[in-house]
Amino acid sequence: MEIKKLEDEARELLRKEFGSQAEGFFFTQPPPHINADLSSGFALSAAKKLGKNPSEISDKISDILSPIADCEKTGGFLNFKLKKSFFPKFLDSFSKNGYFSDPENSKTKINLEFVSANPTGPMHLASGSGASLGDSLARIFSALGYKVHKEYYINNVGNQVKMLGLSLKARFLGKEVPQEGYHGEYLKEIAASLPKEAENWPDEKFGRFAMEKIIDSQKKDMADFNVNFDLWFEESSLHERNLPAQTLEILKSKNMAYEKDGAVWLGLADSGCDDKDRVLVKSGGINTYFLNDLAYHRDKFSRGFDKVIDIWGADHHGYIARMKAGLEALGYPPESFTVIIHQLVSLKKEGETVKMSKRAGEFVTLAQLISEAGTDACRFFFTMRSPKTHLVFDIDLAKKKSNENPVFYVQYVHARICSIFENALQKGLLDLKPDWENYNLNEDERKLILKVLYMEKSVLQAAKELSPHHIPTYLTELAGLFHSFYDKHKVADEENKQSSAVRLAIMSAVRLAIKRGLDMIGVGAPERM
RNA sequence: GCCCCCAUAGCUUAAUGGAUAAAGCAACUGCCUUCUAAGCAGUUGAUCCAGGUUCGAUUCCUGGUGGGGGUACCA
Numbered sequence: 001m002e003i004k005k006l007e008d009e010a011r012e013l014l015r016k017e018f019g020s021q022a023e024g025f026f027f028t029q030p031p032p033h034i035n036a037d038l039s040s041g042f043a044l045s046a047a048k049k050l051g052k053n054p055s056e057i058s059d060k061i062s063d064i065l066s067p068i069a070d071c072e073k074t075g076g077f078l079n080f081k082l083k084k085s086f087f088p089k090f091l092d093s094f095s096k097n098g099y100f101s102d103p104e105n106s107k108t109k110i111n112l113e114f115v116s117a118n119p120t121g122p123m124h125l126a127s128g129s130g131a132s133l134g135d136s137l138a139r140i141f142s143a144l145g146y147k148v149h150k151e152y153y154i155n156n157v158g159n160q161v162k163m164l165g166l167s168l169k170a171r172f173l174g175k176e177v178p179q180e181g182y183h184g185e186y187l188k189e190i191a192a193s194l195p196k197e198a199e200n201w202p203d204e205k206f207g208r209f210a211m212e213k214i215i216d217s218q219k220k221d222m223a224d225f226n227v228n229f230d231l232w233f234e235e236s237s238l239h240e241r242n243l244p245a246q247t248l249e250i251l252k253s254k255n256m257a258y259e260k261d262g263a264v265w266l267g268l269a270d271s272g273c274d275d276k277d278r279v280l281v282k283s284g285g286i287n288t289y290f291l292n293d294l295a296y297h298r299d300k301f302s303r304g305f306d307k308v309i310d311i312w313g314a315d316h317h318g319y320i321a322r323m324k325a326g327l328e329a330l331g332y333p334p335e336s337f338t339v340i341i342h343q344l345v346s347l348k349k350e351g352e353t354v355k356m357s358k359r360a361g362e363f364v365t366l367a368q369l370i371s372e373a374g375t376d377a378c379r380f381f382f383t384m385r386s387p388k389t390h391l392v393f394d395i396d397l398a399k400k401k402s403n404e405n406p407v408f409y410v411q412y413v414h415a416r417i418c419s420i421f422e423n424a425l426q427k428g429l430l431d432l433k434p435d436w437e438n439y440n441l442n443e444d445e446r447k448l449i450l451k452v453l454y455m456e457k458s459v460l461q462a463a464k465e466l467s468p469h470h471i472p473t474y475l476t477e478l479a480g481l482f483h484s485f486y487d488k489h490k491v492a493d494e495e496n497k498q499s500s501a502v503r504l505a506i507m508s509a510v511r512l513a514i515k516r517g518l519d520m521i522g523v524g525a526p527e528r529m
Numbered sequence: 530g531c532c533c534c535c536a537u538a539g540c541u542u543a544a545u546g547g548a549u550a551a552a553g554c555a556a557c558u559g560c561c562u563u564c565u566a567a568g569c570a571g572u573u574g575a576u577c578c579a580g581g582u583u584c585g586a587u588u589c590c591u592g593g594u595g596g597g598g599g600u601a602c603c604a
Contacts, residue, residue, distance in 0.1 A: 031548055041547055044584075054584090076584085077548065118604070160604055263602050275532080275600085282602040289604050317533055318599045343534065344598070384553095385542065390535060390597055397541090397554085406553055408567050416565060423564040461545070473543055476552065487560095487569040529567065 001100060001456040002090050003027055006038070006068060013064050018057075021046050027080070029454050036079035037450055038069065044076040087449055088436040091509050094452060100459055100516075101145035109147045111300050112138050114311035115222070116153040119211045120164050121184055123221045123366040125345045125393055126313055131366075132382035133342050134311045135227040136468035136521045143520055144463055149305065152222075152229045153296065156211060157236050158289075165207025172198060172206070186214075221366050226375055226522040235292060243295040244287050247330070248280060256329045266290075266326060273325030294326045301332055309466075311340045340466050342387035348394040364395055373398040373405075376523045380407035383521045384472040407523060410475045410514060413482045415529040417511040424492035424504055432501035439502050444485050448506055451478050452513045459520070468521060475517045482510055 007026050014022035024046060030039040043057040050057060054076045061078055062071035069080035093099065114134025117127050134150070141148045167181035171191035177183050190213050198206070215232075222229065238244060248264065251257040257266055262283035268274035280291040300308050312319070320339045327337050347364060369378055381398065384406070385391050397404070424430050441449070458474035461467075491503040515525045 026545085028545080028547090032551095033549060039548090044547070047584085075548065120604095155604065158604065261602080265602090279602045284602080286602085288602070292604095314534065314598050316599085320533090341534080346597085388534065389542075392541080394541080404554060404567095409553080412565085412567055416568085420564045427564090457545090464545085469543080473552080476543090480552075483568055484570085486564080487566095490564070492564050529565075 001102075001460075002093055002453060003038075003456055004460075009068060010065055013067075014061065017060055017064060018046070018050060021049055029450075029457070030079055034074065034077075034079055036072065037082045037446075038080040040078045040080070041076070043078060084436070087441065087446075088434070088505075090453060091449065091505055094509050095512065098145070100143045100456060103145060105145035106147060108307060109149070109305045110141055110307045110309060111149050111151060111303070111305040112141075112309045112311070113151045113153055113300075115227075116155070117218065118160060119154055119156055119214050119218065120160050120182055121214065122186055123218055125347060125364060125366065125369065127221075128225065128366045128369060128378060129342055129345050129382050129391065130311055130313065131222060131225055131227045132379050132522070133340070133387055133468065135225075136379075136383050136471070137309075137311075137340075137463075137466060139520045139522060140459060140462050140468060140471070143459065143516070149231070150227075150229045151231045151233055151300075154215060154232055154234045155289075156215075156234050157239060157292075161207040161211060162203070164210045165203050165205070168194075168210040169201075169203060169206045190214075217367070221370070224370050224375060225366065226379065233296070235296070238292060238295050238299065243299055244292050247295040247298055248291060251280070251329060254329065266329065268322065268325045268329075271325070273328065274321045278322055278326075290322060290326065293323065294330065297323070297327055297332075297337070298330060301336070307336055307338070309338045309340065311342065314341050314343045317341050338466070340387060343390045345391045345393050348392050348396075369395075369398065376411070377405040377407050379522050380410075380472055381405055383468050386467050386469045406472070406476050406479075408529070409483075410472075410479045410518065411524070411526055412529055413479045414511055414514045414518070414525040415527060416482075416486060417507050417514075418527040420491050420507055421504070424500070427492055427494050429492050429494070429497065429500050429504065432497055432504070434501040434505050435498060436502070439498060441502070444489060445503065445506060448481055448485055448510060451481050452509045455513050455517070462520075471517050471520050475514060478510065478513060478517075 010027075011022045011025050014025055018025075025040065025042045027038040027040055030036045040061075043054040043061065047054045047057060055073070058071075058073045058076070058078055062073070065071060065080070069082050069086075072079045072081070112134055115123075115127050115130045117123055138148045138150050163178065163181050167177045167183070168187050168191055170177045170181065171187045172194050177187075187210065190210055193213070194209065198209075201209075219232070248257065251266060257264055257280060259265070263279050264281035265277045266280050267277050269276050278290055279288050280294075281287055297308060310323075320341075323339070324334060324337060328334055373381075377398070381393075382391075421430070455474060455478075458470040462470040489503065491500065491507055493500050518525045
C-alpha cells in the first residue's frame, strides 16, 4: 500500500524534528479545488501540542519531506505534488497480487458470525442485509491479509423446533395451524413433499423434516447471494458435547453464578456490566438461550480465534451488554469480542411501509429479491449504506428500475475497459512500453492514477470502522472519473502511441481497482454488458 | 420511565474535527460517423432546533423536537 509506505517514510523523517508527535502525521486526499496530489492538516492539528505556530511547522515539514514530494502551503494546509517517478512505480506495485495485504495481519485469526437466521422459515430482507455486511467485511479482511472464518449458527434446538413440527403436522393433516405456530405458505409446500407414511410419524420427526428442508433452502439462498460460509454450526452439537453444562460449572466455580427462586442466575448487576442479573437456567431446569450462547462463544474461542465478531440486527442490541459481560466473566478480554449492529430494514411496497413478521407470513423473501433484482444489484444496494442507517427498501424500485442501481455504473467501467483492451489488441498497441520519463501526465490522467492510489484509504477505513459501505462509495467515485475520462480522451490511438501506452497502463490499474473493489463486496465484474 | 440508533438536496444516501458538503434517482438543457449513450457536459437544489468545546463542528458535548429499536425464568 503506497500511501501507507509514503506515510511511514514521512513519519520516519519527521520524527527527528517532532518526536512522537510525528505519529499523528498522515496524508489525506486534497479537496477538488486544490491542485495537489496529497494533503496534510498536520501543521494545524499539531500546532498547539508542539507549541509552535502552524506556519513554522509547515516550513519545517516542507523541508524535511522534500525528498518525497514537493510541498506548498495553502492557508494552514500542506499540499504535496508527488515526483514524476512515483507514478510508474505505483502502477507496478498496484498490479501485484496482495497489494492490500499486510503480512502482520496474517497472525490474526478472525471469526465472523452473521445471518444465523432461525431455521423456521425462509430468509428475508434482513438476512440479505446481514449477509451483505458480513460477507463483505470478511472479504475486506481477507484482502488485508487477515485469516477470516465465516460462520453461521443454526439454532436447531428448543421450543421453536417443536412449534415448527406441530405447524407442519397441522398443514399435513389439513388442520388449523396452532396460534403461536408458523403460518407461512412455505410450510404448505413442505407438507406437500412429505411421504405418505408421515401420518404415523411422531411430532419430533415433523420438526426435523421441516427444519432440514428450510436449512437446505437457506444454504441455497446464501450460495445464490454469493455468500459461502466456512461452517454451519449446529446448536445441537453444543449439547452433544455437554458444553453448556461445562460453561455453567466454570461460572459457578468463579462464584459468578448463584441460585435464586429455583433458577440459576449470572451476577452481572454488581459489576455494573449489565443493568441486572440474568437467568442461565430456568426454574424448570431448562437452559436459557443466553447460557447456550455463552457456551457457543466459548467454543469459538477454544478453536483459536483472536477476534470474535458477531453481526446482529438492531432488535438484539439489548443483548450486547449481557454477552460481553458473560464472556468477560468466563475470562475472555472484552476487546476480543465485538458485536456489529446493523439497523433494521423496513420495506416499502406500493408507497406503503410493510411490516415484516415471519409468523404473520407476510414478507418478501431473499430468494424472491434475488430472482427479481439480481444478486449484484442487491448486494451493491445493501452494501452502499452504512450499517447504522435505517434502510427503507423500496421493493418496486428494486424490481422495476434495477438499471438505476449504481452497480451498473461501476460494472460498466470494467466492461468498457475490457473493450478498450480488445480494441488496442486489434490495433497492435498492447506491446507498447510506456516511456514515463519523457511523458508528461495531463491533469485527467494524473487524477485517475491518484484515485486508484487512494483506494487503500477506503479499504482501511472500511476495515477500521467495520463498515464496508466505503467501498461502493469509492467505486462510484472512481467510476465517475473514468467515464468522464473515457468521454474526453481516446485511449487506444494509433496516431499517438506514446499516450496510448501510458493510458493503457492507467486503464489496467483502473480496471484492477474496480475488479478488486467489486470482489470485496461480492459483486461480479463483467467483461461485457 | 430507562437504554441504544438515526435526522444532510423533492427521494435514497456519502463526507478519519479541516479548505468551496459529495453522488445516484427525479426535473430541465445539450452531446452518438470516432475504444459500448447502462455514458458525458451543464442547470436547479441540503446539514432538524437551541446552546457549548475548538484556530476550525455536518462531525464532539448538553438540552430539545421527530422517527426506529430494546427493556423476558422468548428463541
